[in-house]
Amino acid sequence: MGILQNKIRAIFNPEHFQGWAQKRRYFEGWYFKVINKPETKAFAFIPGIAMDESGKKQAFIQVLDGKMQTAHYHKFPPELFVPSPDKFEVAIDGNRFSRNSIQLNLRDLKGSLQFSETVPWPSHWYSPGIMGPYTFVPFMECYHGIVSMDHKISGHLEVNGEMLNFDNGRGYTEKDWGHSFPSAYIWMQTNHFSKPGFSIKASVAKIPFLGRWFVGFIVGIWLGDRLVQFTTYNRSKLRKSVVDADKVELLLENQTYRLEIIARRGLSTSLASPILGLMDGRIEESMNACIEVNLTERKSGKTIFCDVGRNAGLEVAGKIEEIMIY
Numbered sequence: 001m002g003i004l005q006n007k008i009r010a011i012f013n014p015e016h017f018q019g020w021a022q023k024r025r026y027f028e029g030w031y032f033k034v035i036n037k038p039e040t041k042a043f044a045f046i047p048g049i050a051m052d053e054s055g056k057k058q059a060f061i062q063v064l065d066g067k068m069q070t071a072h073y074h075k076f077p078p079e080l081f082v083p084s085p086d087k088f089e090v091a092i093d094g095n096r097f098s099r100n101s102i103q104l105n106l107r108d109l110k111g112s113l114q115f116s117e118t119v120p121w122p123s124h125w126y127s128p129g130i131m132g133p134y135t136f137v138p139f140m141e142c143y144h145g146i147v148s149m150d151h152k153i154s155g156h157l158e159v160n161g162e163m164l165n166f167d168n169g170r171g172y173t174e175k176d177w178g179h180s181f182p183s184a185y186i187w188m189q190t191n192h193f194s195k196p197g198f199s200i201k202a203s204v205a206k207i208p209f210l211g212r213w214f215v216g217f218i219v220g221i222w223l224g225d226r227l228v229q230f231t232t233y234n235r236s237k238l239r240k241s242v243v244d245a246d247k248v249e250l251l252l253e254n255q256t257y258r259l260e261i262i263a264r265r266g267l268s269t270s271l272a273s274p275i276l277g278l279m280d281g282r283i284e285e286s287m288n289a290c291i292e293v294n295l296t297e298r299k300s301g302k303t304i305f306c307d308v309g310r311n312a313g314l315e316v317a318g319k320i321e322e323i324m325i326y
Helices: 002-011 129-136
Strands: 026-035 042-051 057-065 070-076 081-083 089-092 095-098 101-106 109-116 142-159 162-165 169-178 184-190 199-209 212-222 227-231 237-243 247-253 257-264 268-275 278-297 303-318
Touching (some): 042 278, 057 268, 070 268, 129 142, 142 212, 169 199, 184 247, 184 278, 212 247, 212 257, 257 303
Antiparallel strands (some): 081 089, 089 095, 109 142, 142 169, 184 199, 184 303, 199 212, 212 227, 237 247, 247 257, 257 278, 268 278
């Protein structure tokens, strides 16, 4: 009964651990992006669990240094991965991760960071989190969750013997779970605009569904006091999705707004990604891209938000021609 209760509770709380009773072909990971106030240090910490076809398991913590363009994959015995059943909290050996804090105790990386003024994606019983009604579809390849679109950081990290101050830095936290990343997708995020308190996250992906597939998308722009959403399930339209060697262009519309995005690529770093549960894939992620954003009202043409986000995360992976829309 305990596992069943955990599974039901998790469905309505996407940030919680979802993999209760999963034994094979499964992964789950959280993505903590942290940038210090002067924007000289940028890291992504990715704790998680992975299981292959045969049921072989491994826990892991990936560390991406966005400024140095390096990535390290720390592997742990699976029994050291300990999720909480009733809240978002995950422990891996001496490392702990939650909505409001992380504690790191790796060989060359130690310290703790606290997060305040977090901004979760709105959630309702009929539409839990960013997946909306697709949350309840049991055979999706990959599910997605937003823990916080934007928050303030305090605390310190010791990295390779250097003490780093993250007071008044900015952070972002999301997660994924399922058995594989999509075979083609675009993902981008930044919460570093000319004024703090604004954030954008956008993803476009090839989604297998009932023996066929469609181009799905989830885009949210946090304007400091409200979230404007463009998603497959809220009748928004993806009018343009174009990728070349230098940039990514997206154009979306919902009933009220039109959103134009141009993401310009930066130098990237290779990260491990899941294929059939095992972290055998490789993706290239940049943490120094920039994203031009222009949000306007459709009827009046009035500009609601126009700015350029820096320190942006950007991934373009797989057979990208399959999700191109001109």
